[in-house]
Amino acid sequence: MKKKSKILALLTTLTLICTAAGCSGKDAVTTTPAADGSSAGQAAQDSTAANAASKDKITITYWNTNRHDQEYMTPLIEEFNNTNSDNIYIDYQIYAENYSQMLDLAFSTDSAPDVFQIPNNEFSTITEKGYALDIAPYMDDAYRARFGDGAFVEGINSIGDAVYSLPYTASAVRLFYNKDIFERVGIDHAPETLAEMVEDAKLITEQLSGEGIYGIAGNYKGGNAVARTIDPIVMKSGGTRNGFDYKTGTFDFSSYKPVLEAFRDMYSTGAAFPGSESLDIDPLRTQFAAGKIAMYMSLSHAEPGVYESQFPTDIHWDCALVPTVDGTAAGKQQLWVGGSNLAVNANTEHPEESWKVMEFLHSDEVMSGYYTAGLGTVMIPSAVEKAEPPESMKKMPCLELTEDDQNWPALPTNMVVEGKDYPTVCTEVIFGITDVDAAIEDLNTRYNAAYDKLVESGQERIVYPNFDPLNQNTDK
Amino acid sequence: MKKNDRKKNGLWKTLKRERTSYLMLLPNIIMFAAFTVYPLCWALRYMLYDYRGYGEARYIGLENFVRLFTRDSQYWDAVVNTLVYVGGKLILTIPLAFLLAVLLSKSSRSNAVAQSIIFTPTIMSSAVMALVFYLLFNTYNGEINRLLMDLGLIKENVNWLGIDYAMLTVIIIAVWGGVGNYMVYFIAGLTGIPSDVYESAKIDGANSVQILFKVTLPMMAPVLKMILMLALVISFMDMQSIMVLTEGGPMGQTNVMFLYIYQLFFPITVGSAAPQEFGYGAAVSLVSACIIGMFTGLYLFLSRKLDKITE
Numbered sequence: 001m002k003k004k005s006k007i008l009a010l011l012t013t014l015t016l017i018c019t020a021a022g023c024s025g026k027d028a029v030t031t032t033p034a035a036d037g038s039s040a041g042q043a044a045q046d047s048t049a050a051n052a053a054s055k056d057k058i059t060i061t062y063w064n065t066n067r068h069d070q071e072y073m074t075p076l077i078e079e080f081n082n083t084n085s086d087n088i089y090i091d092y093q094i095y096a097e098n099y100s101q102m103l104d105l106a107f108s109t110d111s112a113p114d115v116f117q118i119p120n121n122e123f124s125t126i127t128e129k130g131y132a133l134d135i136a137p138y139m140d141d142a143y144r145a146r147f148g149d150g151a152f153v154e155g156i157n158s159i160g161d162a163v164y165s166l167p168y169t170a171s172a173v174r175l176f177y178n179k180d181i182f183e184r185v186g187i188d189h190a191p192e193t194l195a196e197m198v199e200d201a202k203l204i205t206e207q208l209s210g211e212g213i214y215g216i217a218g219n220y221k222g223g224n225a226v227a228r229t230i231d232p233i234v235m236k237s238g239g240t241r242n243g244f245d246y247k248t249g250t251f252d253f254s255s256y257k258p259v260l261e262a263f264r265d266m267y268s269t270g271a272a273f274p275g276s277e278s279l280d281i282d283p284l285r286t287q288f289a290a291g292k293i294a295m296y297m298s299l300s301h302a303e304p305g306v307y308e309s310q311f312p313t314d315i316h317w318d319c320a321l322v323p324t325v326d327g328t329a330a331g332k333q334q335l336w337v338g339g340s341n342l343a344v345n346a347n348t349e350h351p352e353e354s355w356k357v358m359e360f361l362h363s364d365e366v367m368s369g370y371y372t373a374g375l376g377t378v379m380i381p382s383a384v385e386k387a388e389p390p391e392s393m394k395k396m397p398c399l400e401l402t403e404d405d406q407n408w409p410a411l412p413t414n415m416v417v418e419g420k421d422y423p424t425v426c427t428e429v430i431f432g433i434t435d436v437d438a439a440i441e442d443l444n445t446r447y448n449a450a451y452d453k454l455v456e457s458g459q460e461r462i463v464y465p466n467f468d469p470l471n472q473n474t475d476k
Numbered sequence: 477m478k479k480n481d482r483k484k485n486g487l488w489k490t491l492k493r494e495r496t497s498y499l500m501l502l503p504n505i506i507m508f509a510a511f512t513v514y515p516l517c518w519a520l521r522y523m524l525y526d527y528r529g530y531g532e533a534r535y536i537g538l539e540n541f542v543r544l545f546t547r548d549s550q551y552w553d554a555v556v557n558t559l560v561y562v563g564g565k566l567i568l569t570i571p572l573a574f575l576l577a578v579l580l581s582k583s584s585r586s587n588a589v590a591q592s593i594i595f596t597p598t599i600m601s602s603a604v605m606a607l608v609f610y611l612l613f614n615t616y617n618g619e620i621n622r623l624l625m626d627l628g629l630i631k632e633n634v635n636w637l638g639i640d641y642a643m644l645t646v647i648i649i650a651v652w653g654g655v656g657n658y659m660v661y662f663i664a665g666l667t668g669i670p671s672d673v674y675e676s677a678k679i680d681g682a683n684s685v686q687i688l689f690k691v692t693l694p695m696m697a698p699v700l701k702m703i704l705m706l707a708l709v710i711s712f713m714d715m716q717s718i719m720v721l722t723e724g725g726p727m728g729q730t731n732v733m734f735l736y737i738y739q740l741f742f743p744i745t746v747g748s749a750a751p752q753e754f755g756y757g758a759a760v761s762l763v764s765a766c767i768i769g770m771f772t773g774l775y776l777f778l779s780r781k782l783d784k785i786t787e
Contacts, residue, residue: 278725
């Protein structure tokens with residue numbers, strides 16, 4: 001009995017030691033996220049393999065969130081690891097949800113990647129936090145020239161003379177639709193006005209909901225969906241960007257009203273896919289691929305790759321420019337991404353090697369193939385010139401960026417708005433919880449109060465008196 | 477002076493006498509201090525500051541508390557949601573766990589298998605659990621709707637994760653995840669009841685129902701008190717599965733206190749440029765801790781008689 005107890009105690013101790021060992025060490029950080037949606041265990045295996053392979057080499061950790069280009073990038077990075085003469089090993093990791101938090105956590109625990117993707121819309125935050133290295137000293141004039149004229153823009157990838165990121169790819173919101181469903185109900189073109197969009201959605205749902213097919217869907221589980229649906233329509237219709245009116249330097253959400261009303265008309269009357277308020281983008285895509293959704297709005301760079309590799313489908317689908325309130329473009333549409341993407345960790349132990357990895361990732365060799373494979377609209381002219389246009393763009397020309405897709409000037413940063421943010425309020429209006437006029441009044445009051453407070457604390461108010469959404473004159 | 481010396485000697489003697497016990501407690505105390513007390517103090521020192529996790533922390537006095545008590549309706553909605561969630565979870569979990577414990581407490585192979593199966597959700601990652609339930613409960617092709625439809629209980633799909641039912645769904649998942657754990661506690665309590673008490677009851681002619689309500693339940697009172705307190709505190713702090721399943725939505729319907737606090741420290745919306753609010757988050761954390769403490773204290777006060785039942 002005593003012997004048994006001793007063995008049991010020994011086993012328990014061993015288990016505890018193993019658990020403690022498993023919890024410690026640098027690998028814990030790399031195994032936490034379910035990289036590219038695979039299991040944490042798989043990530044751990046990859047990381048272990050990376051450590052073994054990187055023995056005696058300088059490991060440069062590279063984080064990004066691009067699942068759609070993983071198939072293309074993985075062999076190129078492997079080839080780089082095997083052939084580069086600088087003794088560099090890229091430890092390539094793809095993150096899924098909560099990437100910003102992972103990055104914050106990594107920087108606060110001194111385990112941040114050497115090269116990392118800047119989270120969407122967070123260029124100013126990343127630079128304010130001091131995460132990014134100024135890479136201007138590594139670039140000569142010839143290298144800068146390959147990005148074309150006007151590539152380095154204040155607030156987009158540069159601050160003053162310092163450059164923190166490089167143009168990489170650009171993407172914009174588009175309307176994706178199922179041509180088979182449109183044909184079945186006798187619609188011959190994608191909607192160009194909001195009224196057409198509502199009419200089409202209602203017609204499809206009315207005729208085909210018995211088969212589980214609905215006119216429109218949105219991934220409204222998170223506020224992110226508002227940026228994919230409401231915002232681009234407002235901007236292109238001549239409204240404000242995220243509610244900010246550059247002409248007066250104040251927030252004015254009144255241009256959101258017709259768009260919110262149209263969406264409420266679809267989502268509160270049963271014309272939209274049931275459960276849209278709790279949908280994520282990937283479950284939505286699986287239902288689109290299954291032919292259950294006629295229309296949704298998403299990103300030009302991501303969807304072709306998604307339906308090629310992630311959710312292969314037999315349906316005939318196409319894309320169109322986002323509709324506007326009256327069918328005309330009265331404003332520019334903010335790019336989803338464009339002008340910046342990757343940055344080098346300001347505290348990296350290997351700045352030279354990290355820059356070499358940046359050079360490789362932005363090289364013509366990598367980016368020409370990237371463009372041809374249809375993985376994104378590449379913003380590096382020297383790479384595009386050498387590349388064949390992608391098949392997806394030949395089939396769907398509207399995936400290409402137009403002159404109406406561009407970066408708007410930078411928005412006020414670090415505003416602390418008390419209460420619900422505008423995407424949450426917009427979602428409440430769409431699903432009929434909040435009245436549209438009350439919502440707009442509330443948003444205007446709270447956002448202006450927050451901005452006034454920021455200005456009082458010393459930040460200069462952004463005002464461009466001659467600004468209009470189409471010509472975007474930023475003269476002061 | 478002498479009294480103090482005596483006290484000191486007494487404390488020293490106790491420490492010396494119980495040194496093995498204290499040594500065994502030491503690793504836990506160190507971990508608790510390092511991973512709970514220290515982070516708590518670190519966060520709480522910012523409650524009087526405007527601090528975003530980087531840059532300079534600006535002293536703003538009680539402004540964070542003024543904002544919380546006068547202008548932050550979102551937080552108070554989250555408190556109400558938390559109370560609904562905790563109430564719903566406890567009302568369903570505790571009786572169910574007790575019932576299962578009574579049914580499965582007798583030592584047999586089949587009961588052991590059943591106990592293991594029911595306990596399994598407790599050791600599952602709540603994030604994984606939430607993902608699986610998302611597939612089961614989703615409106616358009618979830619198995620729950622399909623099953624209810626096949627049984628003829630519903631005519632059209634129920635929007636389980638929509639505005640009307642999201643909280644109920646979250647509670648169902650929490651019950652599924654927690655019932656096994658409390659069942660084990662109850663089984664431990666049941667095995668502690670001496671068999672001669674049951675024998676006496678039987679000799680006195682009590683039937684099974686009478687034994688359950690007149691013997692088992694009163695004898696379980698001290699254990700029940702502890703289980704309820706644990707369940708109460710744990711339920712107040714639940715947030716992981718809710719974060720994965722609904723992110724607090726739709727439109728804040730399942731946003732609970734701790735998820736709200738988490739979002740102040742780490743805004744979870746992808747692509748959101750919302751700044752982190754460490755200072756305000758610290759103030760909200762303190763108030764939330766007081767709310768939980770208040771409910772726990774109230775519970776302990778109301779349940780104080782449960783300890784005396786067996787005396």
